Amino acid sequence: MESRMDRRTVARGAGFAAALALLQQGGARAAGTPPADGTPEPTLYDRLGGIFAISAVVNRFSDQIIINPKLNVNPNLVAWNKNEAETRLPGLKFMRTLWVAALAGGPFTYTGLPLHDAHTRFHLTSEEFDEVGAEIVRALQFYKVPEAETKLLVDAYMLSKPDVVASE
Numbered sequence: 001m002e003s004r005m006d007r008r009t010v011a012r013g014a015g016f017a018a019a020l021a022l023l024q025q026g027g028a029r030a031a032g033t034p035p036a037d038g039t040p041e042p043t044l045y046d047r048l049g050g051i052f053a054i055s056a057v058v059n060r061f062s063d064q065i066i067i068n069p070k071l072n073v074n075p076n077l078v079a080w081n082k083n084e085a086e087t088r089l090p091g092l093k094f095m096r097t098l099w100v101a102a103l104a105g106g107p108f109t110y111t112g113l114p115l116h117d118a119h120t121r122f123h124l125t126s127e128e129f130d131e132v133g134a135e136i137v138r139a140l141q142f143y144k145v146p147e148a149e150t151k152l153l154v155d156a157y158m159l160s161k162p163d164v165v166a167s168e
Helices: 007-025 044-048 050-067 075-083 085-103 115-122 126-142 147-158
Strands: none
Touching: 044 050, 044 147, 050 085, 050 126, 075 085, 075 115, 085 147, 126 147
């Protein structure tokens, strides 16, 4: 498989870096950066509860996306749900967990497909992207994630919209 460094790849990397910076500006200091009193402030990853809490949220919203009636009007998603979800959803949950954990400053690197490549075949609309975001918020609320952390994660999610939504 050929690895290319083109403008799109650089732009995606810049988007990922911008999301990390956004999360850190919102109060999630880099690990080891002491606040004024000298005690290290926990990263967003730590404030969320680490990998187990993040994976619980991802598990919930991933299951809800599959049954969401607003998302089941997209024939590409319906076909995936019917033909691929049973065998691919567990791996997808793993990759989503890895992506969120990395965005939140955890000790992980997202190694999956670039978001554009992973979503192109679904031809997602802006409204469908927003509905997935609503499912993420509902999962965060279910697990009583504080509003500040929820906002940081949603803001980071929204930065991925240009890579996920089909060109109109």
